[in-house]
Amino acid sequence: MKKVSVFLVLLICFPLAVFAASSAGAANRKTAVRCLKLAENYLSSRDFENAMVQAELGLSYDDTVSDLWYIKAAAKSGLGAPRAEVLPLAVKALTEGEWVDYNRDGARILYADLLCDTGEGAQAVAVLDANPFIYSSDAEFIRTKAYYRMLTPESIEKARSKVNAARKIYPADMRFPRLFFTYEYMLSSRAEFAEIASGTNETSAALVQKIADTFIAKMPEYDNPDAELEIYAALFASGEKQLRMLKAFSAHGMEHPLYAVAALKTGLMTQQESWDYFCSFADTSVRLDLLESILPLITDEITVQSVREHLEAYEGELLVDTNGDGETELSIKYMRGRPHTFCWDETSDGIVEWAGTCDFGVPEVISLTDGNLDVFYGTYPAVVKVVSKLQKNEGRNLQFTIPDEVFCWSPCEIKRLESVHSLTGLDFFVVSPVVPNSRFDETALVSACSSYEMPGTERPGSLIRFSVLDGAVQSADYYDGDTLYARCEFENGFPRVRTVDNDGDGIFETTETLGFDPENTMNAPEEEQNQVMANTFGLPFAGGGLYVKMIQIDRDGDTIPDFSEEYLADGGKITAWDFDGDGNWDVRYKKYPRKSQEEPLVEDSQFYLEPEHSLVTVTLWNGEPVKVSYGEEEYSVTQGAGNSFYWVGTAGNADDEYYVMEHFDMSARQGISVVLESNSCRMIAVRIGENLYVHILPEISTEEYESDGLTENEFAE
Secondary structure (H helix, E strand, O other), rough: OOOHHHHHHHHHHHHHHHHHHHHHHHHHHHHHHHHHHHHHHHHHOOOOOHHHHHHHHHHHOOOOEHHHHHHHHHHHHHOOOHHHHHHHHHHHHOOOEEEEOHHHHHEEEEEEHHHHHHOOOHHHHHHHHHHOOOOHHHHHHHHHHHHHOOOOHHHHHHHHHHEEEEEEEEOOOOOHHHHHHHHHHHHOHHHHHHHHHHOOOHHHHHHHHHHHHHHHHEEEEEOOOOOOOOOOOOHHOOOOOOOHHHHHHHHOOOOOOHHHHHHHHOOOOOHHHHHHHHHHHOOOOHHHHHHHHHHHOOOOOHHHHHHHHHHHOOOEEEOOOOOOOOOOOEEEEOOOEEEEEEEEEEOOOOOEEHHHHEEEEEEEEEOOOOEEEEEEEOOOOOOEEEEEEEOOOOEEEEEEEEOOOOOOOEEEEEEHHHHHHHOOOOOEEEEEOOOOOOOOOHHHHHHHOOOEEEEEOOOEEEEEEEEEEEOOOEEEEEOOOOEEEEEEEEOOEEEEHHHHHOOOOOOOOOEEEEEEOOOOOOOHHHHHHOOOOOOHHHHOOOOEEEEEEEEEEEOOOOOOOOOOEEEEEEHHEEEOOOOOOOOOOEEEEEEEOOOOOOOOEEEEEEEEEEEOOOOOOOOEEEEEEEEEEEEOEEEEEEEOOOOOOOOOOOOOHHHHHHHHHHOOOOOOOOOOOOOEEOOOEEEEEEEOOOOEEEOOOOOOOOOHHOOOOOOHHHHHH
């Protein structure tokens, strides 16, 4: 009946539990969908902050709603978050969960746009072209942008074809003329893209001008075109029309650095006026390609001198598009006409690959995101120090020191800008990325460094300083603050002997002899190996194979170990004590190796009995004493009434055992024998470990000790 009752209870409760869980899940999904509707409304009204709040709230109830991940990604993008933060959210929306509303195409468009802007144009087009094919102004704009950024003659032809179609289908969308003018101007003004700009057929130039003329004609129809679109349109006009557009641009109070170039070409400004106008922008920040577009137009000697003086004391920022994708990958800030700081974002995803600081134009330090490294320079590009931030913002750094002019590496070059030099004779320098980008060579760094430092784990705030020769560690010093507390000697790059001052008295009393056993034939526990690796190298490299072969301790500083412990294979070890400082052990413990748990654990405890200095060996099996060897004789061992009391040879009675326990000082140093005499017998007692061994001495007649010339009292002593 009891079993039946339990079954009935389970039968009733299980569906109820399932229903409760299902009901809770449904309620959470309902709340998440309610948050989604609010988030969608906020997003459509471009209230990105509230859209983000609602999306995150909805995800806290149900994180399987793909729409909420998309809304979060779109809101983050709208708030100006780095593309590197938005991309994973867009990917999550498209690859996990399920869609509740009609947001999948929006997520694909956002994802494609992010891919396009981070250098993955071909992948962006593939995302939009995948089934179902997305056709919209947003999708067509991203496709066009992607084709322009691929920078091949074929892709440029596709981009122009897309723009040509878009001007008819989406005549009011100003994104297309701005995109067209921006990239076509870059292609026509930068010599390195001349071949690509020419396209794959003879009609390319005619098509470009036809599209430009159409956009120029529609400029009055656009709703509040900005200065950049206006100036680009004027640049693609010609003759009297261009002149009228430039005058209108100025009359409407619009400003753009390209106006200086166009006004100078058309005679609306003198060279000096044009340069002064250009500098009003450049003194804050300006694109490098725009600077190089105005310099060839300056020939007047006074203006040339003005250019020289201005750039010689330049303190603005140059923005560099290094690959022609329309994004700024490199920015250089100047001080007194020389690069002062610079940073490089190769994929324009908002994460800087490297950034540097200069001393009057010469790099002092370059920080690399990959590896979290700070590279310090001596005679540039010779590296003199490298700091690896093991735990960011926690001060745990690995630091390498390298002799100057031994190890050279840099992700960039400092180059003279030839357009400035040819015009003014001034050495005006810019930072230029090394192409292809070279990864930092850690192996070469280790081979070149003379020392490196890293935080230790043995003590809080400790530091380890390694000395290196020809890529091999020679020694290591261990510091607790400014105090040297340990030192390790290396042989062929491997640690061999480590001495430690554990009590802080300035004496290295502990000596650790280390062994290297990568196959772990010593069967040392992994935790112990990791601890030895951590103590020696500062990091617990798993499976390092480093273990302690022997420990020696010299407490009195006489250079003779008072204690030593040697570790053998298969769990064996030998522990020895030297009490009199003669260099020979007085008490020794040996634990014999055993290859399996089925084998008995055999242990020997050894000491000397004085004054004969006779060796005594106590043998234990599985923790129980089985025999005692004394010289050439062996004695059996019998356990007394106490767990740690043993009779060696003939066993005494309970009174004798009680007498020994009352009169023997268990805190006395082990291995030292004490003679005790009860009413019934004389006994010799020795403590070995936690055990007390007692041997009943044979009775000796007065005649026997008098024959040796001893009095009774002398014999007793």
